[in-house]
Amino acid sequence: MNTGFAAVLGDWHTRPGPLSRTLAAAVREAVIDGRLPVGTRLPSERELARTLGVSRGTVVAALGALRDDGWLNTRHGSGSSVRLPARLTDRTAPWSLDQGGARDADLDLTLAVTAAPHEAYLAALARATERSIPLLVDSGVATGGLPVLRELLAARYTHTGLATRPEQILITSGARASFTLLLDHLHTDRRRPIVVENPAYPGALAVLRARGSRLLPVPVSATHGWDLERLAAVVHRHRPQLAYTVPDFHNPTGAHMDPRSRAALAALADRNGLLVIADETMRDLDLRTPAGNEPHLAGTQVIQIGSASKTLWTGLRIGWIRANADLLRQLRHNPLQAQLEPPPLEQLIAAELLGNLLPGLLCERRNQLRIQRDHLVRLLAGTPWAYTVPDGGLSLWLHLGERTQATDLATRAGTYGLAVTPGPHFAADRTTLTRHLRLPFAATPDTLTRAVHVLRECIRATAAQDVFSPT
Secondary structure, eight states, X not given: OHHHHHHHHOSGGGSSSOHHHHHHHHHHHHHHHTSSOTTOBOOOHHHHHHHHTSOHHHHHHHXXXXXXXXXXXXXXXXXXXXXXXXXXXXXXXXXXXXXXXXXXXXXXXXXXXXOXXXXXXXXXHHHHHHHTGGGXXXXXXXXXXXXXXXXXXXXXXXXXXXXXXXXXXXXESSHHHHHHHHHHHHOOOTTSOEEEEESOOHHHHHHHHHXXXXXXXXXXETTTEEOHHHHHHHHHHHOOSEEEEOOSSOTTTOOOOOHHHHHHHHHHHHHHTOEXXXXXXXXXXXXXXXXXXXXXXXXXXXXXXXXXXXXXXXXXXXXXXXXXXHHHHHHHTSHHHXXXXXXHHHHHHHHHHHTTTHHHHHHHHHHHHHHHHHHHHHHTTTSSOBOOOOSBSSEEEEEOOTTOOHHHHHHHHHHTTEEOEEGGGGOTTSSOOTTXXXXXXXXXXXXXXXXXXXXXXXXXXXXXXXXXXXX
């Protein structure tokens, strides 16, 4: 056990700095990497000192620092065990976004995602494991989703004003999987274009580009919403087969479609035989007080897709399609469907979290996101950037002004250790929206403060460079 513990920590003693500090850092990294499981009992201080070849004072100092920082739980007479500190488990943002991130940046704000509700998820996992016992005697073959989850989602739609039966729900491994399956089944004539928003969710754009789809962008903005007159003109002129939209707290603008526009879009779709895929992934992230009750974008030509990724956790690969039962029966025979259905255990976890636990989880998550959104707005006061404070979602859509190129700002921010996403990433043509930047507020207030400080420094450095550049 002791020898194994030393091996888990690696070559920590070769790092620069006091041994007690590097030892504590090695333990923290081993916990985060999963090499040292949460709940592991540590050897005694004397045993650790002997095994690691350091003084007992070094071990005492390291364990004291870990204990003070919340990484150890010590009970008199029972020794110490490893745990995660509350500052990691209680946050809404993944810890890696301000610990080096996936892009090797000090601060990674390229992702508008949330961390799992830690305690609730673990409790749901335990209950789901118990409920999975009867499933183990069956084949586990994809069936379109477990009945318990389809029934729960149908009840949620019905409760929010859109009458739905369980046979109108098909479970997938996320909203992008739902979109992929629908495109594969419905977009049979590749010559016919697809209407998308501009800006648009990059994940949807990536799926469409991979299929070689011809895109018809229609503007949407945080201030003015959807340009339905432009959309109608595009539909009449080009006769598209499909349209993709995010009507609830649009990513990235945060725009929210009003009831009249929803009705007008549904009527336009009916008149023209246009299938509309309404992505409702952000619908639950309503930050108004109290939350609104706008109807779903619905109609005979509208298909809803949803996901637990933004509300709960991106790592919970659960999405769904809500459509008429005949279409879903056809989709279940599509060869892609079996590949895009999540494992039964994940569906049971989702059923636990989206059931009785959801109201409390949503209230807590909305409150925290509201605090972080408002904190970011205060940080941006006095900057030349324009934006509309969104009623929901996970990010602000900044207009940087006519003198600042978003790509240049993102590149300069990268030299300061901050990764951000410039506007062209959200453009259907990949080249426009050059004056825009998406800034997620899912991050902690401290991270947001550091990020805006970096952006301000970038602007000052650019201004100074302009002043001193030769003409």
